[in-house]
Amino acid sequence: MACSGLLSNSFIANKCFRPRRHHKLAVPYPRSFSSSRVHLAQNLGISMSMEENGATKQGLDVSRKKLPHVLTVAGSDSGAGAGIQADLKACAARGVYCSTVITAVTAQNTVGVQGVNIVPDEFVAQQLKSVLSDMEVDVVKTGMLPSIEIVKVLQQSLKEFPVRAVVVDPVMISTSGDVLADPSILARFREELLMMADIVTPNLKEASTLLGGMRLETVDDMRRAAKILHSMGPRSVLVKGGDLPESFDAVDVFFDGEEYHELHSPRVKTRNTHGTGCTLASCIAAELAKGSSMLSAVKLAKRYVETALEYSKDIILGNGAQGPFDHFLRLKHNTSTGGTFSGNELFLYAVTDSGMNEKWERPMEVAVKEAIKGGATIIQLREKDAETRKFIETAKACLKICRPYKVPLLINDRIDVALASDADGVHVGQSDMPARVARSLLGPDKVIGVSCKTVEQAHQAWLDGADYIGCGGVYPTSTKANNSTVGLDGLKTICLASKLPVVAIGGINASNAITVLGIGPPNLKGVAVVSTVFDRSSVVGETRKLHSMLTEAVLKAN
Numbered sequence: 031m032a033c034s035g036l037l038s039n040s041f042i043a044n045k046c047f048r049p050r051r052h053h054k055l056a057v058p059y060p061r062s063f064s065s066s067r068v069h070l071a072q073n074l075g076i077s078m079s080m081e082e083n084g085a086t087k088q089g090l091d092v093s094r095k096k097l098p099h100v101l102t103v104a105g106s107d108s109g110a111g112a113g114i115q116a117d118l119k120a121c122a123a124r125g126v127y128c129s130t131v132i133t134a135v136t137a138q139n140t141v142g143v144q145g146v147n148i149v150p151d152e153f154v155a156q157q158l159k160s161v162l163s164d165m166e167v168d169v170v171k172t173g174m175l176p177s178i179e180i181v182k183v184l185q186q187s188l189k190e191f192p193v194r195a196v197v198v199d200p201v202m203i204s205t206s207g208d209v210l211a212d213p214s215i216l217a218r219f220r221e222e223l224l225m226m227a228d229i230v231t232p233n234l235k236e237a238s239t240l241l242g243g244m245r246l247e248t249v250d251d252m253r254r255a256a257k258i259l260h261s262m263g264p265r266s267v268l269v270k271g272g273d274l275p276e277s278f279d280a281v282d283v284f285f286d287g288e289e290y291h292e293l294h295s296p297r298v299k300t301r302n303t304h305g306t307g308c309t310l311a312s313c314i315a316a317e318l319a320k321g322s323s324m325l326s327a328v329k330l331a332k333r334y335v336e337t338a339l340e341y342s343k344d345i346i347l348g349n350g351a352q353g354p355f356d357h358f359l360r361l362k363h364n365t366s367t368g369g370t371f372s373g374n375e376l377f378l379y380a381v382t383d384s385g386m387n388e389k390w391e392r393p394m395e396v397a398v399k400e401a402i403k404g405g406a407t408i409i410q411l412r413e414k415d416a417e418t419r420k421f422i423e424t425a426k427a428c429l430k431i432c433r434p435y436k437v438p439l440l441i442n443d444r445i446d447v448a449l450a451s452d453a454d455g456v457h458v459g460q461s462d463m464p465a466r467v468a469r470s471l472l473g474p475d476k477v478i479g480v481s482c483k484t485v486e487q488a489h490q491a492w493l494d495g496a497d498y499i500g501c502g503g504v505y506p507t508s509t510k511a512n513n514s515t516v517g518l519d520g521l522k523t524i525c526l527a528s529k530l531p532v533v534a535i536g537g538i539n540a541s542n543a544i545t546v547l548g549i550g551p552p553n554l555k556g557v558a559v560v561s562t563v564f565d566r567s568s569v570v571g572e573t574r575k576l577h578s579m580l581t582e583a584v585l586k587a588n
């Protein structure tokens with residue numbers, strides 16, 4: 031039996047328990063998005079035959095999937111908040127391979143830029159050739175281009191090795207106000223680089239500088255700037271309004287030559303904004319490499335940056351005015367749930383139901399105690415109709431039962447009840463309070479579970495700082511009316527996509543629990559049950575039966 035989810039379950043033991051030719055496109059330079067079959071196939075992640083894509087057979091794997099690939103051409107930031115380092119982190123966070131051509135090495139920190147050492151243009155050319163001639167780059171993202179010669183070198187390289195899209199972040203002024211590009215480069219930007227850009231992403235200062243000092247103080251000014259910049263050649267323009275005075279939201283203006291889109295996001299109060307421009311542009315590039323349209327790439331990138339800023343707002347690093355942020359959303363949460371929640375707690379997850387308790391004339395505390403005695407490894411109080419005060423009292427009483435057994439007690443839906451009772455966490459669904467908000471209310475030490483039926487929801491749960499996801503209904507159940515099912519296939523797809531541990535829920539009982547856990551992904555950590563343990567005359571008996579079946583399956587698989 032394929033039972034790796036179970037195999038990796040340490041909780042039970044604890045408790046009792048290679049080169050390929052570059053696809054040259056027959057598309058006129060510099061326009062880069064092509065509907066050619068090669069690129070359509072690449073967008074879909076399908077490898078074309080060797081003969082079709084022009085590669086030779088020798089030494090190649092015909093069946094391999096195309097890896098989305100962004101090449102960043104930018105400067106190195108010793109503080110690692112911006113530049114090449116930010117680009118690498120951003121692409122990694124978005125699941126895209128990132129290669130690097132370094133144009134300059136800067137000495138900088140949170141205070142500012144202390145030194146810039148420009149890489150000789152011949153060596154920039156050599157780096158470009160090394161990567162572009164070999165590594166199937168989808169999208170090039172440019173950052174700091176510190177000399178006209180380097181811009182020329184890049185232009186030449188892209189003529190020789192066209193890519194699908196070019197994202198130009200016109201880095202001229204760092205967030206600390208230091209000028210990073212020679213002013214004479216401006217003309218070249220305007221005449222050449224903007225011409226080859228599929229999108230250019232200036233902030234207000236950069237847009238103003240590119241437009242000869244145009245005053246940009248309102249969203250209408252940004253719209254005008256976007257239009258003029260668009261007339262200079264890029265296919266799309268994103269003017270970022272993060273520095274717009276007196277705006278409540280952060281407003282960016284996107285213009286593709288036809289339509290304007292005002293993209294609003296909540297303004298995150300933080301000093302940790304160093305590298306947001308590089309990160310946003312890299313994310314746009316990453317999403318384009320994965321196949322997104324330009325507007326959705328921009329939207330996804332904005333949302334990611336907003337999330338990362340929110341997560342990193344309290345990080346303290348360096349003494350300067352602007353700190354870096356955490357692209358992986360982990361630094362702040364290193365201490366999440368005291369670092370103790372591993373996911374193994376999800377092995378046998380008992381979710382209460384007051385209707386069932388009433389039917390069997392059993393107080394909640396008794397039901398919880400029996401479930402724990404039978405081997406439940408985590409409890410959730412799911413009380414849909416309880417009065418708030420009573421719910422808090424019950425939660426407190428159940429916590430007294432759970433704590434000596436070190437069994438976490440979570441509260442379904444009600445963050446207020448979790449806070450008031452000092453429960454170990456909450457479980458929220460897609461129509462409940464967003465996990466990100468729950469996290470900011472509960473802090474880093476509480477457990478947060480999120481119900482997910484799709485890969486996108488699972489990804490968002492991770493972005494939002496959840497600790498696990500509940501996936502289901504796996505099977506139909508009368509416990510939760512009108513609940514759509516994902517089946518075993520859906521469960522497996524979500525587990526494989528999830529970076530978080532997963533517990534399966536919905537219609538799980540003694541006859542199918544082993545099959546469910548047997549589907550294999552190692553992050554499938556357990557089963558959550560309601561009726562199988564609580565709609566029975568003996569909670570302890572039913573829980574024990576399920577626990578010993580699961581444990582036996584683990585031991586057998588081992």
Ligand SMILES: Cc1ncc(COP(=O)(O)OP(=O)(O)O)c(N)n1
Nearest residue numbers: 443457458459460481500501535558
């Ligand atoms: C472990 C676990 N997984 C999923 C759910 C369902 O939560 P939700 O989608 O919010 O539905 P309700 O339980 O609130 O009806 C859960 N409770 N526990």
Ligand SMILES: Cc1ncsc1CCOP(=O)(O)O
Nearest residue numbers: 507509510536537559560561
């Ligand atoms: C709360 C919930 N969420 C998805 S299915 C479900 C109910 C599961 O109940 P049962 O274990 O009785 O099928």
Ligand SMILES: [Mg+2]
Nearest residue numbers: 443458459462
């Ligand atoms: Mg809910």
